[in-house]
Amino acid sequence: AQYRRLLLTGAGGGLGKVLRPRLAAFAATVRVSDLAAVLAQDAAPHEEVQPCNLADRAAVDALVTGCDAIVHLGGVSVERPFEEILEANIKGVFHIYEAARRHGVKRVVFASSNHVTGFYRQDQVIDSHDLRRPDGYYGLSKSYGEDMAQLYFDRYGIETVSIRIGNSFPTAKDRRALACWLSYDDLTELLRCSLFTPQVGHTVVYGMSDNNGVWWNNRHAAHLGFAPRDSSEQFRAAVEAQPLPAADDPVRMYQGGMFTATGPFEPQ
Ligand code: 15L
Known part of the structure; x- marks a missing residue:
């Protein structure tokens, strides 16, 4: 199965470029x-390039026109001052869903984040039904995006898979990443499951590879059939050669790591 026209937002970001x-x-x-500033304009034969600011409702409406599915990676991807998050992530996700409704899009994959539950401790194992504990404005905006997805499913039947992406880079670089690493191949497979599994309603899934010692249980997303094939184990020796952070260091205490202690950026 294939879509006719799939929209990828955030195409100039780290994961957008890979995908x-x-x-x-x-x-x-x-x-x-x-x-426009971050979007490489050279289009492959299967691509259409359309720069857009997610904070611009009319521009997002035009962007979604003619698409039958959306992979929404766009927005601010780290902790930032509230106003920046508000524009790109909070208004942005509303504009995406509103355009999806207006144009009859039936499936969205939303790049949520592990920072929706970043204040759980690393010795806890949680699943997608546990209360959210965002670790900053960024995590809060992803939590809001998940609620938006639920609302647009309950009201309009637009289906979403919200992927709480762990740490998706070429390698797992630190101890925290050993638990939450998601390889690019596993991310691609999770996207495939998220785009093509029928009747997902609003499903929340943690995006991680088949790592040892994980903090997240995907029992409520089993219907996606996601079976990761990679593991962070290949990076363990190099990571464990690094000095062990202090027991009260956020990178060792909390699932969200440093995000739990970054910002706020407002003057004190
Ligand atoms: C995220 O949500 C960020 O977008 C990414 O850059 C990483 O920092 C990741 O979380 C992480 O938690 O490692």
Whole structure:
């Protein structure tokens, strides 16, 4: 199965760049979007390039026109002052869902984040039904995005898989990443499951590879059939050669790591 035209927001970001070529397998046409300043304009044959500021409601409406599914990675991806998060993430996700409703889009994959539950401790194992404990404005905006997804499913039947992405980089670089690393191949497979599994309603899934010592249980997302194939174990020796952080260091205490102690950026 394939979509006719899939929209990828955040196409100029770390994961967007990785996913651009990989999404060719999932749709005849991929419309790629980001702020003009970060969007590489060279389009592959299967791509349409359309710069857009997610804070601009009319521009997002035009962006979504003609698409039959959306992979929404766009927005601020780290902790930042509230006003920046408000524009790109909070208004942005509203604009995406409102445009999806207006244009009859039936499936969204929302790049949520582990920072929705970042204040759980690293000795706890949680699942997607546990209370959210966002670790900053960024995590809060992802929590809001998940609520938006639920609202638009309950009211309008637009289905979403919210992927609480762990740590998706070429390698697992520290102890925390050993638990939450998500390889690019496993991310791609999770996207495939999220785009093509029928009847997902609003499903929340943690995006992690088949790592040892994980903090997240995906029991409520079993219907996605996601079976990760990679593991952070290959990086363990190099990571464990690093000095052990102090027991009260946020990077060792909390699942959200440093995000639990970054900002606020407002003057004291
Ligand atoms: C995120 O949500 C960030 O977008 C990413 O850059 C990483 O910092 C990741 O979380 C993480 O928790 O490691």
